[in-house]
Amino acid sequence: METEIHQKLYATAIKHGLDISGGQVRRSSSRFCFGVEHGDYNGMELFGVGTDRYIWLAYKPNTTGHIRIFSENFPEDGVVELAVDRPADAGSLLNSWARFPHGVAHVLQREGYALNTGFDAVLYGNIPGGGMSRSASLALNLILTYLEVNGIEVLDGMRIVDLAQMVETDYIGSPCGKLDQIMIYFAKAGMGTYFNPNTHSIEHVPFGGNPDAFRIVSLDTGTKRPGLEKSTYKVRREECEDIRAQLAAEFGYQTLADVDSEATYLAANRHLQAVAPASAGKRLKYLYEAQCRFADTLAAWRAGDIARVGRNFRADGIGLRDDYEISGPELESMCDIARTVEGVYGERMLGGGDKGASGAIIDAEAFEALSTAVTRAYPLAHPQYSDHYAVHVCQITDGIVTEALSV
Template identity: 60%
Template sequence: MLFSALFFAFSILILAQILQKRARIAKIAHEKTCAKFTNSVTQRIKSAKNQLVSYFINDIVRPTSTGLKMEDKQAIEKLKSAAAQTGLDISHCKIRRTSSRFCIGVEHGDYNGTELFGVGTDRFIWFAYKPNGTPKNRLFSVNLPSDGIIEFQSGNIPAPQSANVVNSWARFPYGVDYILRKNGYKLDKGIDGVIYGNIPGGGMSRSASLTLNLILTMLEVNNIEVSDDFKIIEMAQAVENEYIGSPCGQLDQIMIYFAKENMGTHYNPRQRKIDYVPLGKGGEDLRIVVMDTGTDRPGLDKSTYKIRRAECEQLVKLAQAKGYKIKNLADIKDDQLFNDITAAFKNSNPDLCDRLKYIYKAQNRFYKMMDAWRAGDIATVGSVFREDGIGLRDEYKISGPELEAMCDIARTVDGVLGERMLGGGDKGASGALVKSDSVEKLKKTVESEYPKAAQGYASKFAVHTCKIVDGVKVFNMEG
């Protein structure tokens, strides 16, 4: 009996040891399985993390060429072709694209001190550029191939407004170099670059777009950061004022540099402040149409713009001499002051009083237009645009025959809410605010009637429906 009990106890002990051993084996196997699973998960996490980092670096931090519009792709082909023909190396380069602009109000208000409102539009300048490892810049324009390659080293450029560059687009990169160096920036890294643009020859700020593009590119290539956006604006204006000799204000630069997709840009000069204003609900039917007359203005320095600006400044000085405390024509806001100054000078300077009348009335209309834009009241926005056009034609007297021919034609089309000349005046493009279902009718009417009104430009004009776009964009060119 005792033997049986001892045998049973011994058997239980042996069985317990066997079970413990199996348990240890199972535990080890389980731990190995868990470790293997953990390692697998860890590797997958690392892989996903690396992919995320790679995506962030390549597609967020670095500019990208994915998702390009057809017009970008077509421009890139032109840039590549020109580079191949000229021997400039832009392989795997960056491209900076700057927009045109469409001013909704107040045209010619910038140098008179008014508030401004406009949008960036999808007519562009593309600049493909790449550091070339030398201090020399080598630039070529697809649009002006007869000028050849513009080659220069920073500081070794003609003097401002030199006769030998007055008719060459080289005055823009020279002017950028001149102004950046004047502001204390050292530009010792040269680039190879090719430029192409499809902005009309007047009215949509081709020169401001080019100048901003060159400034931003030269700063980037030379690792220079400018924290004050308005300093960029001021330097772009200075390129045209000081080096080129064009007396432009800041409207064009502001409306391009700050432009944001699907937003209107409002600038208050007294507060030096930018606000983005979406078109209100109900305004989805509005379309912006640019009617390029086919004419090309050589520059503001050779235009009526220069005369009108001088006239406005002259009237301010005359009013100040009479004791009126104004800094610019925008300071004349109330009826009493307007009537007093008009009465004081209407006999001696009737033309100057006409210039004042346009600015005074356009400034008052501006606030009505802004309220309508916010409310989506496109009919009122269009009617103000039309009134401004009549004022530019009859009071400011800065339009031109081809510009007005386009406006006269547009005015006959149902669904055109407003039309007027754009930009500096004389030549270039007119603009229209149009209901979406009337755009094609406007295009067909212009195609039919404009060649009759301006026979010399029958094969040169064009009509564009514009999108509201970002003013500045940078992406990579593959290959």
Template identity: 30%
Template sequence: MLASRITAAFRQHFGSTPLVVRAPGRVNLIGEHTDYNGGFVLPAAVDKEIIFAVALNGTTTARLYAYDNQEHYATDLAALQPGQPQWANYLKGVVAQFQRRGVPVPGFDCVFGGNVPVGAGMSSSAAVECGLAFALDQLLGTHLERMELAHMAQKAEHEYAGVMCGLMDQFASLFGRDGQVVRLDCRSLAYAYFPFDTEACRLVLCNSGVKHSLADSEYNKRRQECERGVQLLQQHYPDVKSLRDATLAQLAQHQAAFDEVTYRRCRYVVQENQRVLDACEALQRRDLAAVGRLMHASHAGLRDEYEVSCPELDALEEAARGLPGVYGARMMGGGFGGCTLNLVAPAHVEAFIQTVGQAYQRRFGRPLETYQTSIVAGVSEVAGPAAAAHSA
């Protein structure tokens, strides 16, 4: 239905037949703020997605239409620069990555829109970047590997949106697999899939409804704190290139060299990497209770050591703890707002949503928005009349 609306809007605005692409958002089961530290993450693509309708237009101009905002924007592709509106930067940044690889990008028309909640920690920005990267790769016949497209989308966010994100969000959007989570080693880029049975356990997202303005600046600050920790460790352990290489014993041995904040940041990352590995083993055993315990431990670390939670997220995790049928809960995403991710037995989902919603309403005086998500495949062309017409 969403794809039909986006395709219809494209024909209305531009009058041609587009290539139609879907790009999913993602959840991250566990492994937060580990990606830019060369560590492990365990995301999955989910059924909240951005739909793109894209076609070449025979000019040197990109004509963009943000369906959800009902905003038009056009830019000369020979003179790309970040600017306003902010949403266009994610798209311009992707085009710039093709150009940097020596790929001439001719003018194109693009309509995009979707149902990935913005500011909820489900990586709507990565879905936007990956969807356009995939569409242009198809239209231009560049046949780039998906990992290359993920890196291009990541660089687009670095250079045009100013957020120094790791690779996880773009990777998850492109590499998702139906019914499975995927563990990515952010150092080697090796990855492996693990079963996640959404019949035995549902993924329920509780949206705090807040997005604190300090999220992006604090995110970049956390990266700098981790880099400072690595520099301190390298004085004693030259082989430590990132916190992925560090151990808790090494940190403890040289704690006196650290300021308290840097020490806590580093300790959290080292512990979180181990939690990802432990969660994968638990999934193979189908031990959801063990996965849930690791999620609660992850939240505690994000709250107390990495300090990227907020009262709303903490209240949601606390309300979920101990409820019937709830295996685990934790904040998800960069922090300071967004969602908690909750693993809930199917028979208890309705009661869970009601109980946590009431607790949130009492505490903060506003309703709680929740989403039930299923795990789906990564970025792909949308089959159907629009796709058939394009391929013909």
């Protein structure tokens, strides 16, 4: 597949007058989070893996001081061109993927990185449009490319994560946390990535059993989310900040992760019942219960108990649906179908919510049955997406890989 992708990128470059001959290809992964989904902006521990739905960027430095880049996924935009040291204002690029190359140039220069060298590039990605972190993958890929062609070395991985978040929050206006960037940048093939926000540390955790005994599956609904800034995600972030402010005033909590025991949860919930909308208690309920499940999920992964990981994954999904109310009808249809299939350990919506992909953790022998069930039932439930949905087995993969363009 990699050779075919390289050939595709090279042919596209020739077609659009871009010179990438003898250049490089950087591949950035998607991610699959085991917990705590939506915990990153609430100060909680995170655990997940990189998955093999990718963005590929083929590139070669040029001497023009301009970036010229074409996306196979958005051909209607043509070749996007910008002076590397003069990115456009975000307001002039609304609803265009070109916000990302402009945003990366803007953030890097604002943060003190001198950009002088441009490059020609072609992009192609097969990450679903919501749920598996397409935007974070793109931002990371572009940042690393800008830095490399300009001879800038940044050894601190968390600094790269921070820069990628800034592109989305400060330039694009998407209120994302750091879960996606962390899970992609630090991902290692065959390993889970555990992030402890208290120590800002990364631990790579091998699965304690037979990794060939289970599969991770992407259930792409065929729907596309326009961006976190236009989704329910933004509303939930604002709600969580309001809840945190209420609890900080009453109990001195710095994040909602401080609600970490039955006693603190019951006290916080009583307070919210008195001063906040009823929805606040539901949001806190999901976060508290998901945080309680997190340690068990991590322990189950270490022990090789994928069925227990799946049960917690399913419980998180029910909480995201009923208490956090961040899912959507197509996402839940995929989950409803998956729950009918023997050998599916757990399923839930993925990512920021509303649209995109759900995910499932399954026995290795259950994929054909799951795929058949989805093929039979999903088009009946959502005929408008009958030509757009997909079911993919995902491998646990490295987050970032760079290699010579091979054609």
